[in-house]
Amino acid sequence: MSSLDAVDRAILDALRSNARATYAELARVVGLSAPAVHERVGKLESAGIITGYHAAIDPLALGYTMTALVGVFLTETADEDSVAGALAGLSSVEDCWFVAGEESFMVKLRIADVNGLERAIRRMSKIPGVGRTRSTVVLSTRFEGRVQPARPAEE
Numbered sequence: 434m435s436s437l438d439a440v441d442r443a444i445l446d447a448l449r450s451n452a453r454a455t456y457a458e459l460a461r462v463v464g465l466s467a468p469a470v471h472e473r474v475g476k477l478e479s480a481g482i483i484t485g486y487h488a489a490i491d492p493l494a495l496g497y498t499m500t501a502l503v504g505v506f507l508t509e510t511a512d513e514d515s516v517a518g519a520l521a522g523l524s525s526v527e528d529c530w531f532v533a534g535e536e537s538f539m540v541k542l543r544i545a546d547v548n549g550l551e552r553a554i555r556r557m558s559k560i561p562g563v564g565r566t567r568s569t570v571v572l573s574t575r576f577e578g579r580v581q582p583a584r585p586a587e588e
Contacts, residue, residue, distance in 0.1 A: 511562025
């Protein structure tokens, strides 16, 4: 797909609001038939624009009472891809971003408690190429996982 039109963007917005919407429900939202929406969704999936469908789960329900953001500083000789792969292997790492700034990576940890944070930091520090880390504990979350519209905002 070379470019998204207004209908594709409306389908993406509707799916991000409710990934479990039926093709008939999506059709009502975008003004097409259900088979036409089915075809467009298939094309969006094939093009890699829709990369998956996910269940949003409350971390507290799984016992993760703490969130921390950890900056990862690499050594001079570190291999970024190897470090990223090792970070991906840590179950407490929910998200990982390669960033501009002092840190090379910023990771979001979901952990049960301070002891879990300490264990996660120790594991990260043992990864070859990690020089040091800097942690920030999240006290409260005002909003998270905010979905941006698929079309440019009119601001």
